[in-house]
Amino acid sequence: MKKHTLIALASLATALLLAGCASGPSVAELNALTDKIVKSSFRDQSHVKLTRLTETDETNLACSEADVAGKPLDDKTARAIEAVNMKTIKWPSDGKFIGDWKEGEKIAQSGRGLTWSDSATMESGGNCYNCHQIDKKEISYGTIGPSLYNYGKIRGVSDPASPGSKAMVEYTWGKVWNAKAYNACSNMPRAGHMGILNEAQVRHIVGLLLDPKSPVNQ
Amino acid sequence: MQTRRETLKHSAVVAGLLATAGFPGFAMAAFNKAGFDAKSVQDATKAFGASSLTESKDVTITAPDIAENGAVVPMGASTSLAGVKQLLILVEKNPSTLVASFNVNDAVDANFSTRAKMGQSSDVYAVAIMADGKALWAKKEVKVTLGGCGG
Amino acid sequence: MADPMRIRAQAAGGKATVRVLMSHEMESGQRKDAAGKTVPAWFIQEVTATLNGKQVLSAEWGPAVAKNPFMQFNIKSAKAGDKVAVTWKDNKGDTRTDEATVS
Amino acid sequence: MKTVFPLSIAAAMALALAPAMAQKTASQAIDEYRAMLADGNPAELFEAKGEDLWKKARGPKNASLEKCDLGKGPGVVKGVFVELPRFFADTQRVQDLEARLVSCMETLQGFNAAEIAKTPFGQGEMANVTAMATWVSAESKGLKFNLSQSNTQEKTFYEVGKRLFFQRGGTHDFSCASCHGEEGKRIRLQDLPILTKSPGDGLGFAAWPAYRVSNGQMWSMQLRLNDCYRQQRFPYPGFGSDATIALSTYLGVNAKGAASIAPAIKR
Numbered sequence: 001m002k003k004h005t006l007i008a009l010a011s012l013a014t015a016l017l018l019a020g021c022a023s024g025p026s027v028a029e030l031n032a033l034t035d036k037i038v039k040s041s042f043r044d045q046s047h048v049k050l051t052r053l054t055e056t057d058e059t060n061l062a063c064s065e066a067d068v069a070g071k072p073l074d075d076k077t078a079r080a081i082e083a084v085n086m087k088t089i090k091w092p093s094d095g096k097f098i099g100d101w102k103e104g105e106k107i108a109q110s111g112r113g114l115t116w117s118d119s120a121t122m123e124s125g126g127n128c129y130n131c132h133q134i135d136k137k138e139i140s141y142g143t144i145g146p147s148l149y150n151y152g153k154i155r156g157v158s159d160p161a162s163p164g165s166k167a168m169v170e171y172t173w174g175k176v177w178n179a180k181a182y183n184a185c186s187n188m189p190r191a192g193h194m195g196i197l198n199e200a201q202v203r204h205i206v207g208l209l210l211d212p213k214s215p216v217n218q
Numbered sequence: 219m220q221t222r223r224e225t226l227k228h229s230a231v232v233a234g235l236l237a238t239a240g241f242p243g244f245a246m247a248a249f250n251k252a253g254f255d256a257k258s259v260q261d262a263t264k265a266f267g268a269s270s271l272t273e274s275k276d277v278t279i280t281a282p283d284i285a286e287n288g289a290v291v292p293m294g295a296s297t298s299l300a301g302v303k304q305l306l307i308l309v310e311k312n313p314s315t316l317v318a319s320f321n322v323n324d325a326v327d328a329n330f331s332t333r334a335k336m337g338q339s340s341d342v343y344a345v346a347i348m349a350d351g352k353a354l355w356a357k358k359e360v361k362v363t364l365g366g367c368g369g
Numbered sequence: 370m371a372d373p374m375r376i377r378a379q380a381a382g383g384k385a386t387v388r389v390l391m392s393h394e395m396e397s398g399q400r401k402d403a404a405g406k407t408v409p410a411w412f413i414q415e416v417t418a419t420l421n422g423k424q425v426l427s428a429e430w431g432p433a434v435a436k437n438p439f440m441q442f443n444i445k446s447a448k449a450g451d452k453v454a455v456t457w458k459d460n461k462g463d464t465r466t467d468e469a470t471v472s
Numbered sequence: 473m474k475t476v477f478p479l480s481i482a483a484a485m486a487l488a489l490a491p492a493m494a495q496k497t498a499s500q501a502i503d504e505y506r507a508m509l510a511d512g513n514p515a516e517l518f519e520a521k522g523e524d525l526w527k528k529a530r531g532p533k534n535a536s537l538e539k540c541d542l543g544k545g546p547g548v549v550k551g552v553f554v555e556l557p558r559f560f561a562d563t564q565r566v567q568d569l570e571a572r573l574v575s576c577m578e579t580l581q582g583f584n585a586a587e588i589a590k591t592p593f594g595q596g597e598m599a600n601v602t603a604m605a606t607w608v609s610a611e612s613k614g615l616k617f618n619l620s621q622s623n624t625q626e627k628t629f630y631e632v633g634k635r636l637f638f639q640r641g642g643t644h645d646f647s648c649a650s651c652h653g654e655e656g657k658r659i660r661l662q663d664l665p666i667l668t669k670s671p672g673d674g675l676g677f678a679a680w681p682a683y684r685v686s687n688g689q690m691w692s693m694q695l696r697l698n699d700c701y702r703q704q705r706f707p708y709p710g711f712g713s714d715a716t717i718a719l720s721t722y723l724g725v726n727a728k729g730a731a732s733i734a735p736a737i738k739r
Binding site: 249250253254289290291292294309312313314316317318319320321323324325326327329330331332333334335337 | 384395397399414415420423424425426427428429430431432433434435436438439440441442443444445446
Binding site: 024025030031033034037038040041042043044045048049050052053056059060063064067068114115116117127129130131139140141142143144180187189190194195196 | 636654
């Protein structure tokens with residue numbers, strides 16, 4: 001056991017020494033070393049596999065690199081990423097965009113699911129209140145994302161079934177399904193695309209945001 | 219993790235203190251099981267022999283308006299009245315209402331604080347059990363919020 | 370054997386304010402374990418305190434007192450140098466006594 | 473009002489009082505709650521235990537840790553916390569406080585470091601490491617963070633830590649920066665410290681170890697990071713792994729000048 005640790009440490013030290021030339025390691029060397037350290041430091045736990053990091057998609061890789069560099073993606077790359085993500089959006093199979101806002105509220109409240117301490121089979125929550133104000137009655141809301149209170153009302157959606165509301169209804173569905181389709185490096189998870197929420201759950205969330213009867217629009 | 223010697227040392231301290239503290243007049247009354255099993259403020263108070271319940275400005279409950287976490291909610295009970303036997307702290311909507319009871323005597327102020335668990339938002343009560351059998355209360359609403367990402 | 374308490378006793382205006390932290394699970398008896406079985410209640414039931422060996426406080430607690438309990442009370446006519454000892458006993462019969470000097 | 477429990481009357485009175493209370497904002501009320509808890513932080517229980525463990529002869533070699541070098545020479549505890557993680561010549565590694573304590577437990581006391589690293593938080597020797605980290609951190613209360621960046625490995629770890637901080641991944645695309653990259657944000661009601669620079673005294677890196685009210689546990693920095701990664705939906709970071717220490721180096725260097733309040737009390 002001890003021998004194992006020592007060997008692992010020694011090999012890492014060598015890697016560092018190799019990386020640590022007089023002028024300091026290059027950006028590429030540091031990126032490679034980070035990948036190596038990620039592989040040696042993280043491990044599978046329950047249903048959460050190391051591949052969640054080693055198989056990160058191009059969208060995340062590009063955005064992470066831009067964050068490290070401290071400059072946003074250039075326009076062309078950003079639009080290309082958005083286009084790729086736009087193609088992943090699955091539109092409602094039955095044509096219905098608006099679900100039950102009461103169910104939507106429950107999903108918005110729940111921050112559970114997909115961690116190594118959650119059951120692998122449970123239905124995940126949407127984590128919405130962690131970052132957004134939604135129903136005004138809930139005082140415990142986050143501010144990482146914009147307030148969604150009066151979301152539909154402000155956008156003039158008085159009847160989600162009307163032709164005038166179509167574009168906003170579709171945008172809302174698409175944004176919840178894959179936020180990166182509209183903003184390449186958005187902080188918002190891609191709820192539908194990454195399998196956090198299923199189609200029925202996304203429908204309920206869209207209902208919470210757009211149903212004129214929802215407390216969001218009172 | 220304790221060495222044997224350490225354990226022995228502690229036990230000796232405990233034994234010694236129990237010996238000096240064991241005044242017959244101060245013997246602990248039997249644990250008030252009925253009081254701690256009670257499901258309402260009224261039943262808990264009855265278990266301490268109180269025959270009536272009245273709100274009183276002379277009893278104070280201290281608690282926050284909002285608790286960031288129901289696992290730990292600071293609460294205090296106090297009164298300026300003479301003739302108080304016990305001060306109780308209660309959370310109305312807990313599975314069992316009574317949190318703690320403090321016996322009042324000449325050696326201490328009728329002013330005690332502790333921290334309670336709360337399952338949900340609820341009124342919390344301070345009840346003073348008086349020598350004449352009356353129970354005087356004060357209450358305050360405490361909102362328990364959901365914190366963190368766990369939701 | 371339970372871990373030691375932390376007792377702070379400060380004299381002011383002829384009284385001593387005593388703050389006590391105790392190391393205890395205070396299991397509510399409401400919680401279920403991973404297998405869905407109720408975890409039995411395990412909590413401090415009796416708390417007593419003495420000033421220079423003479424009892425000044427007695428209290429009864431239920432399982433709704435928070436984990437690693439905190440308690441504050443004031444002892445009348447106490448001064449710096451006096452000894453305050455606190456004892457707790459839980460529903461499994463475990464007990465612990467610690468002492469502090471009023472400062 | 474005899475014998476009848478006047479709940480409805482009381483409720484009406486509470487309503488009459490309500491407007492005055494409503495003027496207090498939720499965040500003011502939360503601040504009051506936190507202030508009420510600050511006096512009487514159960515972290516003190518762990519501090520006392522940690523000091524005792526440090527001084528006690530333990531382990532297969534029946535030795536204390538009083539010869540352990542936490543960076544300022546054997547046995548020096550005061551001031552070490554605000555300079556960790558740092559490079560240690562004997563292990564040829566950058567180590568944080570907890571990894572260093574485990575190294576000392578292995579070399580001085582004869583414990584098996586790998587076994588300790590595998591032990592879940594809050595159990596066995598891992599609980600002891602946390603208690604000692606709590607005490608050691610308390611011995612630097614009020615001192616300002618000032619990590620060394622003079623060693624090549626320390627610089628490299630900072631750079632790797634920065635990359636880890638911005639690494640988006642998992643099912644939710646979260647990176648550390650998703651929550652800690654901007655000033656003045658919060659999750660639910662919890663204020664989020666910005667961690668790309670010093671968030672100020674007693675915030676972020678300068679607030680851990682901390683007693684967590686929600687579960688009554690003492691949380692070390694390793695556990696803090698572990699649980700951040702859990703909630704990020706990332707896989708499991710090994711205790712004392714290079715990733716956690718590189719990330720700590722990034723956070724610690726950024727915290728330069730911030731006064732430590734550890735051990736703190738947290739939701």
